[in-house]
Amino acid sequence: MRVRSYAKINWSLRITGRRADGYHDLETIFQLISLHDTMAFDRADRMTLTCDDASIPLDQSNLVLRAARALGNPPVKIELRKEIPAGGGLGGGSSNAATTLRALDEMFELHTPAPRLRELALALGSDVPFFLLGGTAYATGRGEVLTPLPPLGGVPLLLVLPEERVSTAEAFGLISSYSKPVGIPRQTLFARPELLVNDFEEPVFASLPRLREHKNALLAAGALWAGMSGSGSTIAGAFETAAERDAARQRFADVRTVAAESIATV
Ligand code: C5P
Numbered sequence: 554m555r556v557r558s559y560a561k562i563n564w565s566l567r568i569t570g571r572r573a574d575g576y577h578d579l580e581t582i583f584q585l586i587s588l589h590d591t592m593a594f595d596r597a598d599r600m601t602l603t604c605d606d607a608s609i610p611l612d613q614s615n616l617v618l619r620a621a622r623a624l625g626n627p628p629v630k631i632e633l634r635k636e637i638p639a640g641g642g643l644g645g646g647s648s649n650a651a652t653t654l655r656a657l658d659e660m661f662e663l664h665t666p667a668p669r670l671r672e673l674a675l676a677l678g679s680d681v682p683f684f685l686l687g688g689t690a691y692a693t694g695r696g697e698v699l700t701p702l703p704p705l706g707g708v709p710l711l712l713v714l715p716e717e718r719v720s721t722a723e724a725f726g727l728i729s730s731y732s733k734p735v736g737i738p739r740q741t742l743f744a745r746p747e748l749l750v751n752d753f754e755e756p757v758f759a760s761l762p763r764l765r766e767h768k769n770a771l772l773a774a775g776a777l778w779a780g781m782s783g784s785g786s787t788i789a790g791a792f793e794t795a796a797e798r799d800a801a802r803q804r805f806a807d808v809r810t811v812a813a814e815s816i817a818t819v
Contacts, residue, residue: 563581566579568728589637609635642721643787670685691737710813724757
């Protein structure tokens, strides 16, 4: 079984409070995007995992191994080909974990009930339940209280991928005040672009000012919307047409960029 494991961006992300369990409540709009890793699952004598990116640790902190363990370590050889940069706010590890849960459940006919699968996903990370759902989704709680939004496929995106990396836990540590949630969007997202904010931007941009420059450069290049994904460091821009996106891409000579688009399903 060969499957794509897609990345995400956040159209908006508000931190709405601190919780007794040490996590934060948030309100976000997740979007699955075309940038993806590829995972191959083949029956074998025992569970093994290989990855083409030597910087990904293959110890028990690895979310793919933890996902497989959560389903009882079925005998499967897993090969992971990485395209999604780690530590960029694109949810690569979380996506790989959700893909593993879904693939192993199907391959070994485990028939895990959907609520149980979502529970296992949340135990692996706050973003993992979204990747079981895909598309566009409004989320509250830690990110697991999910409401699907109307499909929004094919929006041309430019991802700016700075070398700087941001630790999610440290980024949460920079948050000192909380936002009021605005609720489920009633119109198309771009009707009210001013509502699409990311509370991590100000504290993260304060220490990494180049990220703000990338956001401003995307807007100057004609993006309808630009913002940081998750806790960074990826800055994403949405464009009206792929041609405008490709023209904008020429302006980013000194930083890695990836052209992508939103996708409507898993
Ligand atoms: O859930 P996940 O493992 O992705 O979270 C990484 C870290 O980010 C957590 O240890 C926590 O410090 C922080 N976090 C949070 N509130 C959330 C999600 C993550 O405080 N809703």
